[in-house]
Amino acid sequence: MTEPITSLHQRPELLRMEQIDKTFNGDVIALRGMSLQVREGDFISLLGPSGCGKSTALRLISDLIHPTAGRISWYGGHDTGDLGVVFQEPTLMPWATVAQNVWLPFRLRGKPYSAVKDDVLEALKLVGLEAFQNSYPRELSGGMKMRVSIARAMVTRPRLILMDEPFAALDEITRFKLNNDLLKLKAAIGCTVVFVTHSVFESVFLSDRIIVMAARPGRVICELEVDAPYPRDQDFRTSPEYAAYTRRTTDALHQAMGEAA
Numbered sequence: 001m002t003e004p005i006t007s008l009h010q011r012p013e014l015l016r017m018e019q020i021d022k023t024f025n026g027d028v029i030a031l032r033g034m035s036l037q038v039r040e041g042d043f044i045s046l047l048g049p050s051g052c053g054k055s056t057a058l059r060l061i062s063d064l065i066h067p068t069a070g071r072i073s074w075y076g077g078h079d080t081g082d083l084g085v086v087f088q089e090p091t092l093m094p095w096a097t098v099a100q101n102v103w104l105p106f107r108l109r110g111k112p113y114s115a116v117k118d119d120v121l122e123a124l125k126l127v128g129l130e131a132f133q134n135s136y137p138r139e140l141s142g143g144m145k146m147r148v149s150i151a152r153a154m155v156t157r158p159r160l161i162l163m164d165e166p167f168a169a170l171d172e173i174t175r176f177k178l179n180n181d182l183l184k185l186k187a188a189i190g191c192t193v194v195f196v197t198h199s200v201f202e203s204v205f206l207s208d209r210i211i212v213m214a215a216r217p218g219r220v221i222c223e224l225e226v227d228a229p230y231p232r233d234q235d236f237r238t239s240p241e242y243a244a245y246t247r248r249t250t251d252a253l254h255q256a257m258g259e260a261a
């Protein structure tokens with residue numbers, strides 16, 4: 001069954017970046033004039049060549065660094081529980097079990113395991129790893145470790161999940177599977193995702209909006225909408241519609257890389 005479509009433009013706003021500049025060491029212009037509106041339920045991909053400021057944009061949203069100019073505002077304010085982050089490396093604690101790793105965001109907020117055990121197991125169930133709660137990271141495949149990392153990011157049910165090339169190090173089959181599962185997961189918990197990728201194919205499959213960026217200086221070149229209904233699956237990946245979107249996105253990316261040259 002197709003999920004009801006709320007027009008992208010009707011969704012309530014969650015976060016807004018306005019005319020953001022970020023300069024490092026006085027002369028490295030990582031971002032210039034970046035504006036982005038994130039609405040509740042969006043799946044947004046930041047797509048562009050190396051050095052165009054994608055990770056910088058995520059770090060700005062997560063408050064790890066601050067803009068040199070411009071403003072980032074959350075609609076209705078926010079706290080740390082509103083944000084989950086997934087990096088390219090799963091960054092799991094090797095000495096801790098899968099369940100203990102997923103418990104971490106709660107532990108950092110002083111919540112004992114017994115108080116949040118159900119949430120931890122539910123998150124593991126959603127990523128298909130409930131049976132591995134007592135395993136250690138060394139016993140898991142790369143894809144399974146990434147699932148644990150995703151479970152950890154979503155265990156507190158954040159409003160926004162930031163993902164920085166989470167599947168880049170995985171083989172193609174595992175990546176397809178995790179792309180499919182990520183969309184199911186997002187639908188199940190109803191969060192918003194901002195996702196960094198170098199892959200046109202991945203960005204089209206996952207996103208309802210793709211922000212194409214260029215480097216030197218890092219900036220937004222254009223915003224593309226992928227107006228295809230969710231759920232999306234293998235049929236979407238092999239459809240003429242998907243091929244048309246990937247062509248359009250590839251053209252935009254070439255333009256971005258041409259402008260950066």
Ligand SMILES: Nc1ncnc2c1ncn2[C@@H]1O[C@H](COP(=O)(O)OP(=O)(O)OP(=O)(O)O)[C@@H](O)[C@H]1O
Pocket residue numbers: 024025028029030048049050051052053054055056057218
């Ligand atoms: N802490 C820092 N100090 C100095 N320069 C930085 C710092 N962080 C990022 N930069 C520079 O800012 C620019 C944008 O970097 P960023 O990592 O955001 O790009 P990216 O698009 O995520 O690249 P990639 O796809 O390779 O990860 C680059 O020129 C990078 O070298």
